[in-house]
Amino acid sequence: MLSGRAASHKIAKQFYRERALLMRMMNGRSYWVLGAIFIVLLILPPVIPRFYTYIMALMFVTGLLAMSLNMVVGHGGMFQFHHAAFYGVGAYVFGLILKKTSLPFWMAFGAGPIAAAVCGLLIGSFCVRLTRLYFGMLQISLGSLLWAIVFRWYDFTGGGDGIYGIPMPSALSSAKSSYYFILIVVAISLAVIYLIFKSPFGATLLAIRDNPARCEAIGINVRRHQVAGIVIATFFAGVAGVLFVVLERSVFPDLLFWVLSLEIFIMCLLGGWFTFLGPLLGAAITVALRTFVGIYTEYWTLILGVILILLIFFLPEGVMGYVMEKFGSQRYESGDRG
């Protein structure tokens, strides 16, 4: 009996050692790939036309937005239907502070995401009391309320016209410097999101996605974890909103409109919402389609629609999910396979 136990212990140890080695190798490889991509992104701007620099910066911003949404949708299993509201709040708070006050840039930069996270806390606390679709419906209505306030409060927010010509520090005056700023902030944000995703909290969130009732039975306060997930996700949506203003120097109510929320939801599906980097890819694809197909036809959403239909039939796990399965190490990059 005892020797049998010792033997299986040995097997287990060996199994875990091998697995750990394998994971390190795979992680090592993917770090190299990521590092290489990052360097390419660093040296690109001087050699490509300005327009492409702008498009790529837009992809990063949108990508961060989609990644933040996926924290609650793909990893948390919540129906976060109005994520754009928090993106817009971040952008507006940042823009308004820079336009109307003389507070320093970094304060405005911090205030945007924090304001978004506070809205996330308030709205999220209500939403987690409902389940699934009702969660989503309540969020659409509360988020739309924010949109309506921004849209109607003409004196303060500029109403439907938005705010233009938001002043930026001189260090961010050129398209290139704002590209680098955005690249670095997005890279840091993604690293933080990755850390959270890999943490015990992230593991718990995955478990809640899979089976909230069971989570309650193993001693997890599901609602509190869900709210925490929403707060973190909306914080990063706020970061994306701030970066959007850095790029565009303007804000407008469409940033909080539910149509945009739908769009980022689609980005997550498109890229693969059970993968870590999928939403980033989905965002890049969507921005590219809008830009390049948009040149030929204003009905670019038609193309997006067709792609989405094909996707649902042929790549139900998203583009990234497909790539991971075909070439990759693990289907879910998450390490949630143990």
Added chain:
Amino acid sequence: MLKVTDIYKSFDEFMAVGGADLTVGEGELVAVIGPNGAGKTTLFNIITGQLKPNKGSVVFLDEDITNLPPYEICKKGIARSFQIANIFPRLSVFANIQVAVISQQGGSKRLFRPAQGIAVEETNAILESVGLLDKAGNTAGSLSHGDQRILEIAIALGNDPKLLILDEPTAGMSPEETNATMDLIRRLAESRGLTILFCEHDMDVVFGAAQSIMVMHQGRTLIQGKPQQVRENEEVMNAYLGEE
């Protein structure tokens, strides 16, 4: 250890549990039996907080836990498995248990530490004791039905409970699997010093394993006592013969 007194629970007009009493002593293996629809699962759901009773009380270790939410009751030391395989299908077998251990250790709020190295020892020990170690890396949803039921129990062990509640642990299993599972449960009870409360409608299983048996019929407790007493009780015989 656990004392359930005079529980009533109705869903709309239907009285699922009407007057259930149950006592579980420290270290005992207690079974609840009764025909389908007798209210066994409802009673368990009330004990572990998934449902709130209309009337009655649940006392665990001299503390009234009647209206606490499930996650608080779990923290008091009661873990449970469910009648249908209630696991985390997309996570690995390892992660299924690890998340329970992390929750038990109060680490699920940690944001910036890799989960990979946390609670590995404890999780492996549980995997080993239930015999799922070689499947640790598999996706839980891909396990066979029998293994999923075992995993179900293993997740509950992750909370390191004092009292383990198992809702029909052998439902849907073949006779061999049933025997193996009952052996496992007995072994766990011994090695971990667990108190176990389970329900079952297979009579052979119950009378072979339990030290104390509570019989439910139409939501009501008929009797609780030693297997011998229960076997000889007239009311029980009527209830069961009436069924057949």
